[in-house]
Amino acid sequence: MKNSDSFNLKPATSYQPPANSHVLLSIRQVTKCFGATIALQEADFEVRSGEVHALIGENGAGKSTLVKVLAGVFPPDAGEMILDGRSYRPATPAKAQDRGIAMIYQERNLAPDLSVEANIMLGLEPTNRLGFLKKDHIRQQVGQALAALNHTDIPLDIPVRRLGAGQQQLVEIAKTLVTDARLIVFDEPTSSLSSKDAEQLFSTITRLKEKGLGIIYISHFLEEIKTISDCYTILRDGRTVKTGQTAAADLSSLITGMTGRPVETLYPRIPHDIGPPVLKLHGLTGRRLPANVDLELWRGEIMGLFWLVGAGRTELLRALYGLDPIKTGRVTIGTLQDPAPMPNDRIRQGLGMLSEDRHHEGLAQDQSIEDNMMYGRMAPFTRYGLLGRREMKKRVNNWVKKMHIRVRDIGRPVRHLSGGNQQKVAMARLLHWDVDILLLDEPTRGIDIASKTVMYQLIGELAAQGKTVLFVSSYLSELLGVCDRISVMHRGILSPPMDTDGLDEHRVMSIATGVG
Amino acid sequence: MTERTKTLLEELAPFALLVLVILFFTLLVGPSFVGLFNLRMVLVQSVVVMIAAAGATMVIINGGIDLSVGSLLALTTVVVALIDRELLAAGWSAFPAGGLAVTTGILVSMLCGLFNGLSIALLRVSPFITTLGTLWIFRGIALWLSGNATVETGSRDMAWLMEITPVYDWLIVSPGVWFGVLVIGMTFILLTWTAFGRYVYAIGSNEATARLSGIRVERHKILIYTLAGMMAGIAGVMLFSYQNQGDPTAAFGKELYVIAAVVIGGASLSGGRGTVLGSFVGALFIQFLEQGLIHTRVDDHFQKMIIGAFLILAIALDRYRQSKVDGD
Numbered sequence: 092m093k094n095s096d097s098f099n100l101k102p103a104t105s106y107q108p109p110a111n112s113h114v115l116l117s118i119r120q121v122t123k124c125f126g127a128t129i130a131l132q133e134a135d136f137e138v139r140s141g142e143v144h145a146l147i148g149e150n151g152a153g154k155s156t157l158v159k160v161l162a163g164v165f166p167p168d169a170g171e172m173i174l175d176g177r178s179y180r181p182a183t184p185a186k187a188q189d190r191g192i193a194m195i196y197q198e199r200n201l202a203p204d205l206s207v208e209a210n211i212m213l214g215l216e217p218t219n220r221l222g223f224l225k226k227d228h229i230r231q232q233v234g235q236a237l238a239a240l241n242h243t244d245i246p247l248d249i250p251v252r253r254l255g256a257g258q259q260q261l262v263e264i265a266k267t268l269v270t271d272a273r274l275i276v277f278d279e280p281t282s283s284l285s286s287k288d289a290e291q292l293f294s295t296i297t298r299l300k301e302k303g304l305g306i307i308y309i310s311h312f313l314e315e316i317k318t319i320s321d322c323y324t325i326l327r328d329g330r331t332v333k334t335g336q337t338a339a340a341d342l343s344s345l346i347t348g349m350t351g352r353p354v355e356t357l358y359p360r361i362p363h364d365i366g367p368p369v370l371k372l373h374g375l376t377g378r379r380l381p382a383n384v385d386l387e388l389w390r391g392e393i394m395g396l397f398w399l400v401g402a403g404r405t406e407l408l409r410a411l412y413g414l415d416p417i418k419t420g421r422v423t424i425g426t427l428q429d430p431a432p433m434p435n436d437r438i439r440q441g442l443g444m445l446s447e448d449r450h451h452e453g454l455a456q457d458q459s460i461e462d463n464m465m466y467g468r469m470a471p472f473t474r475y476g477l478l479g480r481r482e483m484k485k486r487v488n489n490w491v492k493k494m495h496i497r498v499r500d501i502g503r504p505v506r507h508l509s510g511g512n513q514q515k516v517a518m519a520r521l522l523h524w525d526v527d528i529l530l531l532d533e534p535t536r537g538i539d540i541a542s543k544t545v546m547y548q549l550i551g552e553l554a555a556q557g558k559t560v561l562f563v564s565s566y567l568s569e570l571l572g573v574c575d576r577i578s579v580m581h582r583g584i585l586s587p588p589m590d591t592d593g594l595d596e597h598r599v600m601s602i603a604t605g606v607g
Numbered sequence: 608m609t610e611r612t613k614t615l616l617e618e619l620a621p622f623a624l625l626v627l628v629i630l631f632f633t634l635l636v637g638p639s640f641v642g643l644f645n646l647r648m649v650l651v652q653s654v655v656v657m658i659a660a661a662g663a664t665m666v667i668i669n670g671g672i673d674l675s676v677g678s679l680l681a682l683t684t685v686v687v688a689l690i691d692r693e694l695l696a697a698g699w700s701a702f703p704a705g706g707l708a709v710t711t712g713i714l715v716s717m718l719c720g721l722f723n724g725l726s727i728a729l730l731r732v733s734p735f736i737t738t739l740g741t742l743w744i745f746r747g748i749a750l751w752l753s754g755n756a757t758v759e760t761g762s763r764d765m766a767w768l769m770e771i772t773p774v775y776d777w778l779i780v781s782p783g784v785w786f787g788v789l790v791i792g793m794t795f796i797l798l799t800w801t802a803f804g805r806y807v808y809a810i811g812s813n814e815a816t817a818r819l820s821g822i823r824v825e826r827h828k829i830l831i832y833t834l835a836g837m838m839a840g841i842a843g844v845m846l847f848s849y850q851n852q853g854d855p856t857a858a859f860g861k862e863l864y865v866i867a868a869v870v871i872g873g874a875s876l877s878g879g880r881g882t883v884l885g886s887f888v889g890a891l892f893i894q895f896l897e898q899g900l901i902h903t904r905v906d907d908h909f910q911k912m913i914i915g916a917f918l919i920l921a922i923a924l925d926r927y928r929q930s931k932v933d934g935d
Contacts, residue, residue, distance in 0.1 A: 183818065188821070200815070200819060201816055202808070202809045202812035202817065202879065204808060204811075205809055213805075214815070214817075214822055215820075216802045216803045223800050224801060226800075249614075539726040
């Protein structure tokens, strides 16, 4: 799905700034510290009007701090910002908006029950002296904003929650036009979009460019950066280490810039042997999805499951793991067949799952890192029912070291960690259960490159130890890079598995979209 | 089905419920159930809940809740009765005495609403807990002011507001009912046609978004609770006129009727959705239900059980609606 081949936009070739473009925003030597942590150190970069400027860096590199300084959430400790030739030091986010800086976040920032029209004009409504809304005026402005985005097809009176993710994002973008934005910052805008919506977003961004707006684009997906941006700036450890033209850059040099170390390969390949089948699904059917799934997992293999929106892969995993009831079909683990399993049965049978939803299901966000990791298997540490905390701490610290989890205190709540580190905690818990078959649902979603590599390394090591991994992902490149075989899910139906050696990406995509 | 049809059906649902309950009891009880006298009685009896529900609708759409309504109703009747009694005893004539008593009563309830609003918006105590507390505080004040007894004014000067058969036939229904309709109408205009009304919905739908859009969330919350207090005050005046006395023990548990009216009318307790017209129909529904149960001689205990069951059903339906939409 995030395969760059599926984007119909031509990647940016040699970049010429448009004829009358000028420097819109200038960030000079901006520094920001939080106590002892230096989040930004003398950061420098410029955004021109009519330009899409990508901001890339690992988690913790300083991207979100930089963006917050820009958005007026807090002031920098040193350095200056110049917007449209005038000094720019917003005291509040409202002031930043007044100066024309607009933010589009990863999570939608809309009132779901209000209409499209109401959302676009929220806080900006023209009223008469008595406070009554000037409804004609409102409709006109909303119409203009959507026309500028070439999306007059969006119905204005329905509550925004009834729109798809892509259209909701358009509503937010329309709102920035009404506020007369000069510069729009997109923070991970495609993480919950289908590729069709992502393409639509790119068209919209191109249109915004043509109107002379400046765009700052932040994304983990380097293929997207190549497609949509004109130039880029790499942040590493709070510093701006490199700025350049996207057309001239290749992926590995970008990654090297981000991580500061040469990257031999993104996907470490660890040799492992593949043995007899350990898990068999026969005609597995759930309440609605999946539909009659047959699958066989072999010991020591990494099996990839590729899917597009609505394919039913979460339902498959939930049915397999015992979270949802099985309507018909058989699941055989080794020689065991359990007709109505619960998750703790599955764990005992040697099957564990990593949820894709680390915010709600995967981790208890307010509980400590230590507790989260040890949940479900505290038996090794208990004596006469009492918990041996010191032994537990030692085990947790072992995992922290092994998985390069950046944390100072394992007693802190998990919600304070970055996405990548949270995922590592969830993974460590799964490994702590010491299961033989691991179901990983989108294990690298929303995490930085370095953490992803740690995950791939881990998965490879697990296979080498003789464990079996089912790797579910919507990111085709990583599946092709890490897995031995791959199967494609489409509307609840699983394709027969294919060997990844020399597999053609287009073939996979056509099965996934139902064409092939 | 299209989005519009879906929304239309949702909005008509409370009305359909109302028609059903009227039909149901007409079949059971006979045509007298929809005779002029009975209709007038039901309307008059629904006024207090109706007016209080207008304020509660705003509070609930805004994402809050107000459990102190019942106590506020009682407190208002006590204040009105006390002042009316004292002024009449001091020689004032009926109209100015009543006028001042009513104004003071409404002002007091506005202050109570303001107190709710300040605690919720500034102290950031949850609305549920805050109004649970003020439920007791206001009731306590009512009992203290009234000396633990009902307060008689010795006159029936305000009874005309809430008489079942209106004093002038051309009014069709009693003036209290018209006041109720007026309050509902003004709340409707406020919610539908002003920016303030839109912000009531916005804050209830997504407070963070509202804040980021530059809406002064705390200020609006305070204002909304104050308005709700004022409407509870107006409802309290109607209650006083109906009972003809100040009663500190009145309206015990009435807040649940009010909330039930709002939820049956289509509002969601999580905020962001609902209409005051729906609450109006919801209030009527509850009153017709109660009346029907009385006519069919259902015991008072069973009445309460049935009405409580409807409240739970309404909330369950609301949860179901929420999950359907979120799941898409």
